[in-house]
Amino acid sequence: RSCSHMLLLVALVAPAMNVAVQSSWADLHCDSPPRLSAAESARSLLQTSTSGMLCSKLDGADAAFATGTAFLIDDAGCPVVALPESQAARNLQGSAAATFFARAADGSAQAGSGVTIIGDAEQLPIDSVTDHQLNVLGQRSGLSPERLATFGWLRVKPSKVHYADAIYDSEAWIPHEEYADAEASVLAGDASELLLKLNNKHASDLARFAAVYCSVHEADIRACQVLSIDHLGFDLGVLCKSGCTMRESNVVRIGLKVSPQTAEEVVSAFTKLFQEAYARQQGWM
Incomplete structure (x- = not known):
């Protein structure tokens, strides 16, 4: 397996390390x-995800009915979906x-982390759906806004x-009020x-x-x-050779004192860290 796959596996099983x-x-x-926080992590995951699984109650059966669907998130963090006439739509009626x-x-x-939202499906009148929501869901579903x-x-x-955190192998229930207020x-x-840029280049x-x-x-x-x-720092997966003073597989959380607000500021922060690491390695610091 590639280093990328190996480190992904590390992320799924290795707890945070005190280094x-x-x-x-x-x-x-x-x-x-x-x-x-778990609430911020959940909101971040859902903001950047484009498809999910909607489960409804199948009438007359003691089972859930699952439907894959494109979605978007509203300001309160509620998943918004559009369903054609289907079994899922009938279930929710x-x-x-x-x-x-x-x-x-x-x-x-x-990667690998998941968010589960349990609640009630509320119908949205089509005149409350914005053009932006139509266009975003159109891009994510491959269907035209008209359809x-x-x-x-x-x-x-x-x-x-x-929220289930795959990097730190942890999970948490989040109060829905805290989730709604989180960003x-x-x-x-x-x-x-x-x-992609940091790991490849x-x-x-x-x-x-x-x-x-x-x-x-x-x-x-x-x-x-x-x-x-994220804007608070980053998680570093480290795979060590046997005999190293560190455990073979490690996930290290590294916090940034100044929170970057843009991708350009992140690149600048990493450039400074790389330069400082080189200077320390050479004994200049």
């Missing part, structure tokens, strides 16, 4: 690095109870929200492209940084990959 950080770093929170699930795609920030305008629109209003990371829309820089930051020899690091990134 021996080499002295203080000017731009990093070395002690107790901040992380997004009989019972509004619904569960919605979305999973972060491989290669994206929070979507003939569908039944609804949103799933949460009563319970569950996605300002970098959520840029995260996938940033991960700066693999050697990342390995050097990981070695210096974690106080191990660079030769002991088999592979290194940024697993997720």
